[in-house]
Amino acid sequence: MVVVIIVVMVATVMVIVSLPFFLKFSKDQPLYKDPFEQIGNERNSLYQSIRILENDFLVGLVSVEEYQPRFDTIRSEIANILRLEDELGKESNSIEKEIRLLREKKK
């Protein structure tokens, strides 16, 4: 009985200690698996920044001189993100089209 308990304890400790060796943690692994989700989050984050800047401006925390250049920068980033989002959709359709063509070619 003592032997069985010791073997179970040793096995448990071994599994816990060796777990990191069995799991694959790649440094290249992206934060977002879905690029649409990633770009959507980035867009929402910029909208939030605009809202915070407007609030700060209304309560007087940010001056007119400071507000305008920061607003223009964020607006430009949002425009860029919207463009990317649009083109990502097109790229997604393009991939589907390419897959279809390749499959038809195979047949």
Next chain:
Amino acid sequence: MKEIRINLRSIFFGVLTLVFFFSLPFVPESILAADNLISVNGSVVNGTDENSEDFVLTLSGKEKPKVILHVFNKEELIDTRSTVPDQSGSFIFENILSGEGLIYTLTTVYLGVQHSSPIRITDQSQLSNVLFKVYETTEEMDKLSFREASMLLMNLDRSKRAISVFETIKISNTGDLTFVPDLSGENPMNFIRFPLPSGAVNLDVQSDLTDARLVQVDSGFALVSPIPPGENSLNFTYVVFYENDQLDLSRKYREDLDIFRLLVSNDIESVNTDKMKDLGFTGIANRPYRLFSITNISEEENIDIVLSGLPQPTLFQRVKDFFGFHSLGLFTIALMAVSLCTVLILSLLGKLPYKNKPRPEFNVNISSSRTKLLETLVALDDRFELGETNLEEYSAARSKFKNQILRKWLENERQ
């Protein structure tokens, strides 16, 4: 100036009183408790010629025995007296301490043979008229026989492949002479011999014979002590080892034997013996033993005993013994160290299997090219169309590879 007179006698008695009081704690309790002194008396008689009227004279005519009295308090010898019996064989020891727990031992040596008789003080009647029998001696073995012998296979240690054996033999001397073995070497067969299995170790012998001495002989041991008339027992234990699952304990006794019993514990699967009767199970100390028996065994007759189906050490025990780890804790630490080193080495060599390892046909990674990823998606669609993968697996794999292409595209666009 005042004259100081020193009375030397007063100083002497004062010192004596102090010594007496300080020495009190070191005096045995039984002596302090002794309420009276007793006498031990008896007579030494010749047991060989009891029916003769002059058996006492016969004794005195050959050799006068010296009777020795030892008094023990538990394990400690507290008094020793000796005396020579008178012409009638009578002896007396006077002014002997008495007390609870004291043990008295009478010893005498007659014709080179020592005789002892332990007497406990609790039975006062035993201290008077002690009849101390001594016997003439002989070197002839014809009156000696083994009345019964028992062999008990007690404990079986499978890790060491060892069996602890307990044997008891009752030696009977039916004559009226004490058998004294010839130790001169002229007659080397003039001993009682006891067989032991080959390779037996840790022999421990206990006997009710006075001054029991043993010598090792070829296939066992021999008793070189005098054996007085009557029945005497010899008990001995030893350990015997087996190599495979069988052990041969067959034996021959050099004396006639009335009965031989074999008791085998449950650990031993089977006992092969041609002549012995299986008498079923019996219990000793709440443990079941299988009893075998054989009667009227003549001198030099072989008793076949072959044990089979003996348990073998487990793999764990073999590994432990192989590396010489007698401590379980040490073995556990060593096992853990070896296991962890193995895991570490394998991981460094990249031999460990990864979780969610992709199938060979989808063997793509994060750095695979767009073309390869597209080919993988095509193959995935083909397989799904053929019904080789289910919807859940297909959807997960498809979005994984497609997202990989889109992520690459997004990274390029941002650069």
